[in-house]
Amino acid sequence: MIIGVTGSIGAGKTTFSKFLNNAIRTLTNENILLIDADEVAKNLISNSMQKIDKEKHDSNSIAVKLIETFGAEIRMPNGTLNRTELAKRAFDTDVSAQALNKIVHPAVIEKILSMTSDTGFYILDVPLLFESGLNKECDKTITVTSEDFLRKERSGRFKDFDTRDSRQWRSEKKSMLSDYVAVNNGSLKELEILAVEIAKKIVK
Numbered sequence: 001m002i003i004g005v006t007g008s009i010g011a012g013k014t015t016f017s018k019f020l021n022n023a024i025r026t027l028t029n030e031n032i033l034l035i036d037a038d039e040v041a042k043n044l045i046s047n048s049m050q051k052i053d054k055e056k057h058d059s060n061s062i063a064v065k066l067i068e069t070f071g072a073e074i075r076m077p078n079g080t081l082n083r084t085e086l087a088k089r090a091f092d093t094d095v096s097a098q099a100l101n102k103i104v105h106p107a108v109i110e111k112i113l114s115m116t117s118d119t120g121f122y123i124l125d126v127p128l129l130f131e132s133g134l135n136k137e138c139d140k141t142i143t144v145t146s147e148d149f150l151r152k153e154r155s156g157r158f159k160d161f162d163t164r165d166s167r168q169w170r171s172e173k174k175s176m177l178s179d180y181v182a183v184n185n186g187s188l189k190e191l192e193i194l195a196v197e198i199a200k201k202i203v204k
Helices: 013-028 037-050 062-070 083-090 094-115 148-154 161-166 171-177 188-203
Strands: 002-007 032-036 121-125 140-145 180-183
Touching: 002 013, 002 171, 013 032, 013 121, 013 140, 013 188, 032 037, 032 094, 037 062, 037 094, 037 121, 062 083, 062 094, 083 094, 140 171, 180 188
Parallel strands: 002 121, 002 140, 032 121, 140 180
Antiparallel strands: none
16 A cells, blocks of 8 residues: 655645554554655765766666756755755746756656555655656545644745745645545644544544
8 A cells, every 4th residue: 555645835734644654553563664755865966977978878767857957056066966056956936946847757656666566555655756656656646734834933944945845736636536634733743643633434
């Protein structure tokens, strides 16, 4: 079973995913694979950046496509990705954000699907679950929501919070498309209890 968890920036989807993972593991006594889509994307881009000199003529290279779209400055002299520069350019406009997603999403989805080929439980922690279309591969979907002021407080490290947030679907839209909604306006303990409640419904 593939369970997709999503939520807007600062909603708490990653923490919820970990609680859900522990809850399902306890209820089923099975090993659960928790997949963080952001980490998958970072690894794919990082590996591609490091091999770019060998792949420069490969039209399918993520690194080549990113550099062609956002400029050579997104690659550091040592061959690693300049995340700050890429974020600044990618989140500048709706068009640039869509361009980034068009390059990265197909590769991320392909990688995730290759990791979920066996039977068992898989939890996908995906910020753009519905926007990317990855929800179509999920048996159950969950949206974690939270009040805007709380999300902003939790996302203090993002100086461009409002811009990033505007590039994603609103929580209300995601919630309407989800099988379950987890409202995270309280304590971590309350969120953990909610994860257990939803886990029981999923594995019943």
